[in-house]
Every structure is written in C-alpha cells, then in structure tokens.
Amino acid sequence: MAGFLRKLLPTLPSNHDDDDNHHSMEYSFAMEYHGPPVTYDVPLAVPVDIDQVPTAAAVVSASLVDNSSVPVIQPIVMGKPLSKKLVDKLKSGSEMTALGEPVGLSARGSSGAVGSLNGDESAPKLLDAIRSSGRFGFSKIHKDSYELLGSSDMLQLSNDCKDGGGFEDYLSHVSSDSSESGVSSEVLSSEDSKTEKPRHVKEPSSVTFRDPESYDIFQEESDHAEARNIHRRRAPERNVKKGLCYRCLKGNRFTEKEVCIVCSAKYCVSCVLRAMGSMPEGRKCVTCIGLPIEESRRRTLGKCSQMLKRLLSDLEIELIMRYELLCEVNQLPHELVCVNGEPLSQEEMVFLKSCPKPPKKLKPGRYWYDKVSGLWGKEGHRPCQIISPQLNVGGQIKRNASNGNTKILVNSREITEVEHWMMHVAGIRCVGNISLWLSADGTYQEEGQKNMIDPIGNKSGVRLLCAVFSLPILPDSANPSGGEVNDPVNEVGLNRLEQKASHKLFLIGPNRSGTSTIFKQAKLLYNVPFSEDERQNIKFMIQTNLYCYLGILLEGRERFEEEILTEMQKRQSVDEPGPSGNTGLTQDKTIYSIGPRLKAFSDWLLQVMVSGNLEVIFPAATREYAPLVEELWKDAAIQATYNRRSELKMLPRVASYFLDQSVEVSKVDYEPSDVDILYAEGITSSNGLACTEFSLEDVDLDPHNQPGTLPSRRFELIRVHPKNLGDNCKWLEMFEDVGIVLFCVSLSDYDELSDGLNGFSRNKMLESKKLFERVVTHPNFEHKDFLLILNKFDLLEEKIDLSPLTKCEWFHDFTPVVSHNYNSRSSISNTHSLAQIAFHYIALKFKTLFYSLTGRKLYVSSVTGLEPDTVGEALTYAGTILKWDEEKKPNYVLCDSSYSLDTSTS
Numbered sequence: 013m014a015g016f017l018r019k020l021l022p023t024l025p026s027n028h029d030d031d032d033n034h035h036s037m038e039y040s041f042a043m044e045y046h047g048p049p050v051t052y053d054v055p056l057a058v059p060v061d062i063d064q065v066p067t068a069a070a071v072v073s074a075s076l077v078d079n080s081s082v083p084v085i086q087p088i089v090m091g092k093p094l095s096k097k098l099v100d101k102l103k104s105g106s107e108m109t110a111l112g113e114p115v116g117l118s119a120r121g122s123s124g125a126v127g128s129l130n131g132d133e134s135a136p137k138l139l140d141a142i143r144s145s146g147r148f149g150f151s152k153i154h155k156d157s158y159e160l161l162g163s164s165d166m167l168q169l170s171n172d173c174k175d176g177g178g179f180e181d182y183l184s185h186v187s188s189d190s191s192e193s194g195v196s197s198e199v200l201s202s203e204d205s206k207t208e209k210p211r212h213v214k215e216p217s218s219v220t221f222r223d224p225e226s227y228d229i230f231q232e233e234s235d236h237a238e239a240r241n242i243h244r245r246r247a248p249e250r251n252v253k254k255g256l257c258y259r260c261l262k263g264n265r266f267t268e269k270e271v272c273i274v275c276s277a278k279y280c281v282s283c284v285l286r287a288m289g290s291m292p293e294g295r296k297c298v299t300c301i302g303l304p305i306e307e308s309r310r311r312t313l314g315k316c317s318q319m320l321k322r323l324l325s326d327l328e329i330e331l332i333m334r335y336e337l338l339c340e341v342n343q344l345p346h347e348l349v350c351v352n353g354e355p356l357s358q359e360e361m362v363f364l365k366s367c368p369k370p371p372k373k374l375k376p377g378r379y380w381y382d383k384v385s386g387l388w389g390k391e392g393h394r395p396c397q398i399i400s401p402q403l404n405v406g407g408q409i410k411r412n413a414s415n416g417n418t419k420i421l422v423n424s425r426e427i428t429e430v431e432h433w434m435m436h437v438a439g440i441r442c443v444g445n446i447s448l449w450l451s452a453d454g455t456y457q458e459e460g461q462k463n464m465i466d467p468i469g470n471k472s473g474v475r476l477l478c479a480v481f482s483l484p485i486l487p488d489s490a491n492p493s494g495g496e497v498n499d500p501v502n503e504v505g506l507n508r509l510e511q512k513a514s515h516k517l518f519l520i521g522p523n524r525s526g527t528s529t530i531f532k533q534a535k536l537l538y539n540v541p542f543s544e545d546e547r548q549n550i551k552f553m554i555q556t557n558l559y560c561y562l563g564i565l566l567e568g569r570e571r572f573e574e575e576i577l578t579e580m581q582k583r584q585s586v587d588e589p590g591p592s593g594n595t596g597l598t599q600d601k602t603i604y605s606i607g608p609r610l611k612a613f614s615d616w617l618l619q620v621m622v623s624g625n626l627e628v629i630f631p632a633a634t635r636e637y638a639p640l641v642e643e644l645w646k647d648a649a650i651q652a653t654y655n656r657r658s659e660l661k662m663l664p665r666v667a668s669y670f671l672d673q674s675v676e677v678s679k680v681d682y683e684p685s686d687v688d689i690l691y692a693e694g695i696t697s698s699n700g701l702a703c704t705e706f707s708l709e710d711v712d713l714d715p716h717n718q719p720g721t722l723p724s725r726r727f728e729l730i731r732v733h734p735k736n737l738g739d740n741c742k743w744l745e746m747f748e749d750v751g752i753v754l755f756c757v758s759l760s761d762y763d764e765l766s767d768g769l770n771g772f773s774r775n776k777m778l779e780s781k782k783l784f785e786r787v788v789t790h791p792n793f794e795h796k797d798f799l800l801i802l803n804k805f806d807l808l809e810e811k812i813d814l815s816p817l818t819k820c821e822w823f824h825d826f827t828p829v830v831s832h833n834y835n836s837r838s839s840i841s842n843t844h845s846l847a848q849i850a851f852h853y854i855a856l857k858f859k860t861l862f863y864s865l866t867g868r869k870l871y872v873s874s875v876t877g878l879e880p881d882t883v884g885e886a887l888t889y890a891g892t893i894l895k896w897d898e899e900k901k902p903n904y905v906l907c908d909s910s911y912s913l914d915t916s917t918s
C-alpha cells in the first residue's frame with residue numbers, strides 16, 4: 013500500500029527517503045460514494061483552509077547560541093571509573109541504563125569540557141593526550157577499569173575525525189560554531205566512534221526537557237539574552253520538603269548534602285553522583301548543566317562539601333573544582349557589571365579580569381572606577397579597592413559616583429566623609445570646593461598647582477585608618493606595589509579585610525580615662541602580639557616620658573627648694589633682724605639641693621621641655637644622658653622630691669614605675685616588657701586610632717561543658733581618641749557598623765579639674781558626662797548598645813576617704829549610710845566598701861542619664877585598667893550583650909554548600 017501510495021504521491025518530501033527504515037508512512041484518503049442511498053446523515057468533509065492550519069514557528073538560530081535553550085540529555089555518571097562489565101555492555105550498544113540511570117547521555121556544556129575525571133592527567137594534559145591520540149570515547153586507564161571521556165563534543169569530534177577532520181578541526185569547530193549545533197548524543201565506544209555515525213543525533217529544538225527525577229520546571233526559551241535572565245532570575249521551582257534529598261526525598265536537615273550551584277537542589281550522599289553526573293561544570297544537577305550559576309553562590313565556587321570529598325578522589329575533586337571555577341558558563345556575565353554607568357562589553361570584561369590588579373571578588377553590580385588613581389568602589393559608596401589604573405573600561409566617572417558630600421573633588425569625584433577624614437588625619441588640610449588630582453602612585457596635587465603633596469600612604473596612621481574603614485591602601489613612593497610587604501600595620505589591615513571580624517567593639521572615652529590602657533590590656537589578654545613597629549614606638553615613648561617625669565621631678569625639686577629657702581629667709585629675718593639683712597647663705601643648702609653638675613643638667617632639661625623640643629633630642633639623648641639620669645634618680649634631693657609626689661600634679665602614677673627602673677629604661681638596648689607596654693602612656697599611632705582583633709569563646713551557661721569546646725567569635729576592638737572626632741564628634745559618623753560602644757570614664761575624675769582652654773578648667777567628671785551625652789545622642793549610635801566602663805576603681809578606693817564624692821556637683825546627693833564601726837577599706841555594714849557604694853551610685857547616675865536620653869538600658873562594668881581580670885570581664889560582658897542582641901533577632905540561617913550539614917532554609 014505504501015509503495016502504491018508513493019507512486020500516487022511523487023511529491024512527498026524527499027529528505028525522508030534515506031530514513032525509510034525508520035519511518036513508516038501512513039496516509040488517509042476519501043473516495044466518492046456511489047452505493048445505495050443511506051437512511052442516516054452522512055457527515056460532510058469540510059475542506060481544509062491551509063492558512064488556518066497551525067504551524068510551528070521556525071527555530072530562531074540565535075536561540076541555539078546559548079546552551080541553556082538547547083534540549084539536553086544527561087551525561088553519564090562518571091564519578092567513579094566504570095566497571096569493565098558496564099563498558100562491555102555499552103560497547104555492545106545494548107543496555108543504556110546499566111546503573112538504573114540514563115547512562116551516557118551527555119549535555120554539551122559551553123566549555124566543551126571533556127569529562128575525564130579518573131585519569132591521572134589534569135585537564136590540559138588530558139586535552140594534549142586527546143590531541144595526540146585522536147581517539148575518543150573510552151580510554152583504558154587502569155587494568156580493570158575504563159574511563160569515559162565522552163561528551164557529545166567528543167562524539168562530534170569523533171565524527172569529524174572519521175570524516176577526515178583532526179582534533180584541530182574539532183577545536184575550531186567547537187570555538188567557531190559550537191553554539192549552533194546544540195547536539196546531544198548517546199555515548200559510543202571507541203570502536204563505535206571509529207566505524208559508525210552516531211545513532212541518535214538530535215536536531216536542534218526549541219523545546220526543553222524536564223528531568224522527571226529532579227522536579228525541574230524549565231521555561232520555553234526563544235531569546236538568548238532573555239533566556240539567561242530567566243534562568244538567573246528564576247531558579248527552577250522545587251516542591252521538596254525542607255531537609256529532604258531532592259532525588260530520593262529522604263533524610264532530614266542534618267543529613268549531609270551537596271548543593272547545586274544553579275538551582276540550589278540538595279542531594280544526599282547516595283544520590284549526589286547520580287544527580288550531578290560527571291560535573292563538567294562543577295556541582296550542578298545534570299539538568300542544570302549549561303545554565304549560569306545562582307549569583308549568590310559565586311563565593312562558594314571551588315569549595316565543595318566534605319561529603320563530596322569523601323566520595324571522590326583528590327584528583328577528581330581538583331578537576332571538578334577547576335571546571336567549576338574556570339568554565340565559561342560559570343563566569344560572571346559581562347553585561348551584569350556596570351562601570352561608571354555603562355555595562356561592560358565582553359572585551360572590557362576580559363580586559364578588566366586580565367589586568368595586573370583586577371577587582372577582587374567581582375560580583376554583578378554597578379561600580380565606579382577612577383581611571384587615574386585606580387580607585388574602585390560600588391556606586392554610591394566609598395572606595396573599596398585599588399585596581400590597575402588606566403584601564404579602558406566603562407564610561408566616564410561621575411562627580412556623584414561615590415555619593416560624596418564633601419565638595420572636595422579628587423579626580424572629578426566628590427569624595428566621601430571617610431576619605432576626607434583620612435586626608436585630615438594625614439595632615440592634608442582641605443576645605444570644600446577644592447579639586448585635587450590623585451595619581452596612581454598616591455601623590456596629591458591641587459588642580460592648577462605644581463606642588464605635590466606627600467604620598468599619604470607613607471603615614472602609618474593613615475594606613476591603619478584605611479584598614480579600619482576597609483579603604484584601599486594607597487601605594488607610596490617607597491613601595492609602589494601598595495605597601496603590602498613587611499608592613500605590620502598594613503598586614504593588620506589586610507588580614508582584617510580578609511577575615512572580617514564579626515563584631516566591632518568601639519572604645520571611646522575622654523582624655524586620660526584609660527582607653528589606651530584597656531586597649532593594650534586586651535591585646536595582652538588575648539595574646540595579640542605587638543608588632544615590631546608598635547614595640548619600637550612604645551619604647552621610644554617610654555624613654556621620652558621618662559625624661560618628662562624627670563623634668564616634672566626637677567621642677568618640683570626647684571619649687572620645694574625655693575619654698576624652703578623662702579621659709580628659711582623669713583625665719584632668719586624674724587630671728588635676726590639687722591640692717592644688712594644677711595640671710596646666711598652658707599645655710600641655704602636644703603634637702604632639695606643638688607650639685608652643680610646635676611644642676612646644669614637639670615637646667616638644660618627644663619629648658620628643652622619648656623621649648624617643647626624634648627622629642628627632637630631623642631633617641632640621641634638616651635645614649636648621652638643615661639648615666640646622668642641614673643645619678644639624678646639616686647640623688648637624695650630627687651628622692652626627697654619623689655616622696656612628695658602627691659603634690660606633683662603632673663606626675664602620673666605610672667611615673668614611679670618607670671622612674672624606679674630609670675637606669676634600665678634609659679639604656680639603648682632596652683626592650684619593654686609586657687607590663688612596661690601596659691604602663692606606657694598611649695599606644696602608638698599619633699592619630700589616636702587603634703584596632704585589634706581577638707576571639708572570645710561563647711559564654712558557657714552549661715556547667716557540664718568542657719572548657720574550650722564552645723565556638724568562639726571574632727571581635728574587633730577599635731579605640732578612638734576624642735580629639736580626633738572633630739567638633740561635636742562629627743566624625744563619629746564614620747563608625748556606623750559598630751556592634752557596641754564601650755564608653756570609658758575614670759572614676760577618679762570626680763575631684764579633678766581639666767586643663768581647660770584659656771585657663772578655664774572644669775570638673776573632669778562633668779567633662780566626661782558631656783562627652784557621654786554627645787556620643788550617646790549621636791545619630792549613628794541611636795540604636796547601639798552601650799557598655800559604660802567605670803575605670804580606675806583602684807584610684808577611687810584610694811581617694812574616696814580623703815576626698816568626698818560630693819566634690820563633683822553632679823554627685824551632690826551622695827549620702828551613703830555609714831555604720832558606726834565603718835572602716836573604709838573593709839566594709840560598710842560588712843558588705844560594701846564606700847568605693848563600691850560610690851561606684852554603684854555613679855553607675856546609677858549614668859544609667860538614669862542614658863535612659864533619659866535614649867529610653868534604653870545602659871550596661872555598666874567596674875574596671876581597673878591595669879588589672880587584666882577586670883578588663884577581661886568587661887570585654888566578655890560586651891560579647892555577651894551582643895549575643896543577647898543576636899538571640900533577640902530573627903534566626904538567620906546560613907546557606908553555604910561548603911557546610912557539610914544542610915542548614916539552608918529551602
């Protein structure tokens with residue numbers, strides 16, 4: 013019949029002729045009826061209007077450019093070498109589901125990656141091997157195991173080879189029109205590939221398939237770019253209950269799983285290899301091969317779970333991870349990166365990524381780029397990196413690129429407040445409406461001026477500042493690479509940038525409240541070493557201060573001597589009044605008198621101090637005058653002066669500590685001990701900003717827990733001196749992301765006066781109160797927790813009996829009830845010392861003030877900065893407060909495939 017019909021219908025399409033064996037032909041036709049009339053209605057055949065027949069639109073060739081629009085059949089599971097038995101089966105062309113899985117159906121990834129996962133070769137070697145052998149399909153790697161090299165590309169390749177084309181032809185085929193064919197095929201054995209054409213080569217189709225096992229729902233796609241966006245926007249919907257494996261639907265949220273970097277499907281240990289196959293593009297379900305990754309997972313590229321590592325050999329993992337990182341389809345799409353308002357072209361993206369200093373961790377987004385200096389940042393934000401300058405990428409930088417509001421233009425961009433502050437700290441004074449040029453070597457120049465301003469990268473304080481604020485560190489002339497070598501300050505910064513501490517503790521307090529002591533104590537407590545740079549600075553500071561202390565003593569000595577002499581003169585004139593007024597100068601030697609040599613030294617030192625040149629004469633002075641310092645310190649007059657140190661207002665308590673070891677300290681090879689560092693005044697950086705990181709173990713509320721078994725959290729302690737905060741603490745706005753503010757107040761301030769401006773001095777406790785109010789009410793800290801550190805409790809204990817708390821007018825109502833047998837040192841009513849009561853009273857004053865300003869609760873801690881325990885307790889308390897805060901917030905669950913436990917929310 014078919015033969016007959018073929019004769020009847022010679023115009024049938026001829027391209028099916030060679031498919032005779034595969035296509036049966038069936039036809040229907042109508043004939044005119046000539047029989048007897050019928051009693052029923054005969055249905056009429058309505059003529060068909062050809063134009064009304066629906067037809068499938070031709071496939072747009074552009075849609076085939078992208079792999080994502082091409083129907084894919086899954087690659088063979090190649091996690092392990094295939095057994096010989098299976099290989100034989102495959103060779104015989106029979107069973108295609110030997111593993112109970114669709115075997116050997118390979119999607120053609122855009123990378124054209126060849127899926128050898130078990131060989132000893134790395135990818136390039138493997139390609140070389142393929143190049144030289146010209147054989148594809150299975151290669152015999154081990155005695156009893158075969159390795160499947162095939163993908164559809166290879167299949168195509170094998171055909172090309174068979175047809176006379178070599179591997180080079182294949183490569184050019186892949187690179188030139190790889191995107192057009194969209195071929196998928198079943199795997200052939202090496203022999204098959206030599207002798208046969210692929211048995212099943214699919215024509216391109218605009219229909220995509222759904223994997224019945226993975227519940228993927230894919231959209232029909234027509235346009236390449238749109239298709240990419242669809243996939244990027246919409247991960248395939250999955251109705252899998254949380255915690256279950258997406259393939260076997262078993263397990264719970266604690267079952268180890270690996271996650272697909274495209275659709276976030278999770279697979280358990282038994283299913284992962286089946287679901288992900290050979291992973292020619294890394295950890296993707298087989299249905300996701302060829303699709304761009306989910307952008308939020310970009311940071312996890314190249315980091316697989318422990319589970320997968322256990323399943324595959326190191327080599328396999330290495331190769332898969334390399335594919336994952338390098339294969340083209342996983343790369344950041346160029347059009348998603350916008351620089352200075354313009355999306356990047358493919359060429360610009362290549363240019364950007366291959367420059368000597370490319371942007372780190374580039375993600376889709378809008379960026380600004382200062383081509384002159386190389387500064388790079390997110391649109392509307394301060395700079396975050398320095399990349400290679402002069403790259404021809406993106407558009408022209410705009411004035412408001414970083415959303416600055418300083419009216420200071422640097423390379424046509426209005427800089428941000430934090431950059432302005434950095435320049436301020438670096439000593440580059442610039443007020444609004446100024447245009448500067450910043451070159452790639454870090455030099456500034458005012459527009460239209462010839463004078464260069466020093467590269468600010470040279471100043472260690474600025475570098476630290478850059479580190480604290482995550483600003484890029486500008487290179488300096490001595491180290492144009494950006495100062496990343498042998499620079500402890502910078503190292504701190506870089507480490508900081510890398511690790512990103514989880515919580516920032518912001519330490520601030522008025523002058524001499526003890527913030528630097530607490531900061532150093534924290535470093536010592538948590539074994540954060542002082543860098544060589546810091547040690548040298550501290551040594552220099554201790555030696556300089558020693559001369560200051562000596563100067564204060566010498567000044568005191570002069571004063572005491574004069575007092576005595578005046579007294580003696582008075583007495584003499586009363587005792588022996590006479591016309592000559594003889595004062596009997598032979599008797600003018602007092603216990604405060606020193607010999608002529610020491611007197612000469614004393615005069616010189618006092619003169620240097622008055623002229624403010626003390627720092628200039630160091631360190632030469634240390635070498636020169638060490639013997640004199642020793643002699644002076646041991647001199648009876650100085651010792652007598654020192655005994656009256658309580659009358660020397662300027663002499664700090666720690667002075668005696670260093671003066672006691674003045675000989676040691678003034679030696680050239682003096683190395684400060686930890687205690688010396690703690691007692692030294694100040695820290696290191698002149699700008700009053702310091703930061704350090706440490707870990708704290710979580711607070712253990714369960715007594716059964718072993719010590720050291722709880723997770724630890726990273727903290728960053730940032731200490732800022734108020735003198736660097738500008739008028740009305742303007743610069744506090746730089747510290748928006750702090751977790752908690754530690755406000756330090758010296759308990760001993762209540763009866764002390766500050767050296768006020770123009771001779772106007774004020775009670776120091778009231779000064780502290782004023783600063784406290786300013787910081788607390790700063791908009792930046794509106795919702796921040798505050799921990800008040802009431803420091804110098806030891807001094808409060810010492811002085812409270814001698815000097816009543818009511819000396820400070822704010823504490824006028826301090827009227828503790830004292831029992832009759834009151835002993836200030838031991839107890840009041842056998843429970844609290846007067847100092848403790850005073851502490852609670854002061855704490856309450858601050859709490860009430862805080863509540864009136866914020867309506868919130870103030871936390872308070874009693875501290876003696878020179879004692880490690882109390883500082884440790886206060887910092888742990890700060891950590892605990894932050895933890896309480898976290899617990900109050902809704903639970904954020906981490907979702908990272910590098911975690912071996914399934915913790916995602918899906």
Ligand SMILES: Nc1nc2c(ncn2[C@@H]2O[C@H](COP(=O)(O)OP(=O)(O)OP(=O)(O)O)[C@@H](O)[C@H]2O)c(=O)[nH]1
Pocket residue numbers: 521522523524525526527528529530664665666690691692693694733803804805806807875876877878879
């Ligand atoms: N007795 C005693 N002295 C302390 C205590 N804490 C700090 N000091 C001393 O108080 C002085 C000032 O302390 P710093 O830590 O330098 O104070 P600061 O907040 O850094 O203030 P600036 O010096 O203005 O930067 C130093 O001499 C410290 O040794 C304490 O708890 N007890």
Ligand SMILES: [Mg+2]
Pocket residue numbers: 524528529693694695
């Ligand atoms: Mg200090």
